Amino acid sequence: MREAIRELDYVPNRTAKALVSGRSHLFGVIVSDITNPFFPEIIQGFEEVAIGHGYEIMITSSNYDPHRMEQCVQRLIERSVDGVAIMTSEFDQAVMGQLTRLKVPTVFLDVGTVGKAVSNIRVDYERGIRQAVTHLIELGHERIGFISGPSTLKSARIRREAFLTALSDAGVANDDSLVIESNHAIDGGFFAMQKLIEANPTAVLASNDLTAIGALRAIRQAGLSVPGDVSVIGFDDIHLARFTDPPLTTIRLARAEVAAAAFEALLQSYNDRDAMGCETQVSTSLVVRESTGPRNADVF
Numbered sequence: 001m002r003e004a005i006r007e008l009d010y011v012p013n014r015t016a017k018a019l020v021s022g023r024s025h026l027f028g029v030i031v032s033d034i035t036n037p038f039f040p041e042i043i044q045g046f047e048e049v050a051i052g053h054g055y056e057i058m059i060t061s062s063n064y065d066p067h068r069m070e071q072c073v074q075r076l077i078e079r080s081v082d083g084v085a086i087m088t089s090e091f092d093q094a095v096m097g098q099l100t101r102l103k104v105p106t107v108f109l110d111v112g113t114v115g116k117a118v119s120n121i122r123v124d125y126e127r128g129i130r131q132a133v134t135h136l137i138e139l140g141h142e143r144i145g146f147i148s149g150p151s152t153l154k155s156a157r158i159r160r161e162a163f164l165t166a167l168s169d170a171g172v173a174n175d176d177s178l179v180i181e182s183n184h185a186i187d188g189g190f191f192a193m194q195k196l197i198e199a200n201p202t203a204v205l206a207s208n209d210l211t212a213i214g215a216l217r218a219i220r221q222a223g224l225s226v227p228g229d230v231s232v233i234g235f236d237d238i239h240l241a242r243f244t245d246p247p248l249t250t251i252r253l254a255r256a257e258v259a260a261a262a263f264e265a266l267l268q269s270y271n272d273r274d275a276m277g278c279e280t281q282v283s284t285s286l287v288v289r290e291s292t293g294p295r296n297a298d299v300f
Contacts, residue, residue, distance in 0.1 A: 025055050027266055028076035030069070032088040034061040036184070036210060037238040038255065042087055045259030053267065055082075064150070066092050077102060083266035086112075087258070089153040105269035107262045107277070111154050119265035119277030121258055125155070126162040128251035128284030129205070132233045133166035135249075135286055136203045140295035141231060145178040145201035147192045147211050156184070159207050159235065175199070182211055189214025197222050202230060202295045209234035209241050209250055216244060216291070227293035237287055246290035253284050 029046055031039035043059055050057050058079060060072035069088070073095050076084055083105035096118075099106045105117040112120035136144050146163045149156030160179070167174055177199040182188035189211035196204065197218070206212035212234030219230050226232055226246060234241060237252035261280040269277055 023270075024080045024082050026058055026079060026081045027055055027263070028058045028060065028072075028079070028081040028084040030060050030062055030072045030076075030084065030086045030088060032062055032064050033184075034059070036208075037240055038208065038210075038236045038253075039087065041238065041255040042259050045256040046085065046263055049260050049263040053263070055263075062088055064088075064153075070095055073098065077104065082270045083107070085262040085266060087262065089155040103273050105266050105273065105277075107265040107269075109155075109258065109262075110158070112277075114277045114279050116275070117269040117273045117277060119262075119269060120279045121261050121265070122279055122281050123155070123253060123258075124281055124283045125158050126165070128235070128253070128286055129159060129162040130166045130169075131286035132205055132249075132251055133163065133170060133172075135288065135292065136205070136231060136233070137170050137172065139203075139231065139292065140297075141203040142172055142295075143175070143178065143199075143201045143203070144172065145180070145196045145199065145204040147189060147196065147204060147206045147215060148179060148181045149184045149207040149211070151181055153184075156207055163205060182207070184208050184211060186210050186214040186217075190218045193218035194222070197224075197230075203232070203292070204230060205233045205235075207235055209236045209238045209248060212248055212250065212291075213240070213244055216248075226291050228296055231292040231295075233286075233292060241287075242289065244291070249289045249292040250287055251284050252287045254282060257282050 047057050062069040062072055069092055085107050087109045107119040109121050114120055148160045178201055180192045180196050182192040193215035204215055206215055212232055215232055219226050224230055234248050234250035237250045241248040241250045
């Protein structure tokens with residue numbers, strides 16, 4: 001039989017098999033921004049686990065647009081996916097309602113409420129941010145700036161609040177001029193840092209690594225050095241972070257762990273759609289590289 005298959009170059013028709021079995025062996029993955037290295041790294045991890053279980057994935061990107069999110073979900077439903085991993089911080093009740101009515105297993109990143117066939121992956125942002133703030137304070141920094149992500153994103157709001165709480169718990173007064181909202185992109189980090197320099201921070205924590213990379217350029221363009229004049233910390237630990245100049249101190253969020261948890265949640269829900277989903281917590285931790293150093297007492 002195997003020899004005949006090889007001789008005929010037979011390739012199984014997955015569509016036909018899906019019609020017979022009622023199972024597509026296809027999971028949908030929705031991300032916010034396919035150009036942000038954080039998300040392709042999640043996709044890569046998800047795909048590796050999926051292939052190992054005989055699954056394929058279909059990838060869509062919402063581009064932080066609620067209307068486009070609806071279109072993404074509709075496309076996946078039309079392809080009869082066995083489940084959907086919504087790896088974004090956007091949330092739309094109508095989208096959730098549609099998936100629930102159709103009993104499509106779903107897993108969210110941060111924004112989900114556990115229910116039948118609905119799971120949520122909760123990131124412990126607070127742990128990594130507290131470690132980052134402690135690290136900077138131990139280096140002598142007190143004027144610590146924060147470049148936030150868009151306030152429309154739950155994950156960005158959580159990171160901002162975690163930063164302010166960590167400062168307060170450490171006895172460092174909050175200065176509103178040291179907190180600036182950005183867009184989670186390199187250009188946003190650049191322009192936000194240009195404004196932040198006016199407030200004279202000696203250290204800056206960015207809501208993600210792309211923002212931090214933009215901040216590095218703005219600091220250099222202002223004639224300052226990293227970390228000699230300003231220390232910089234990112235968030236995510238994308239692969240690029242270790243190759244910036246200097247290599248970026250950042251808060252690591254393990255994408256492989258997120259991806260594996262998301263896949264397992266979908267698979268369990270598909271196998272038992274009447275069972276409650278699960279909530280899985282993924283931790284964060286500080287990775288110290290060369291973009292942070294002792295406060296320069298001669299600066300600011």
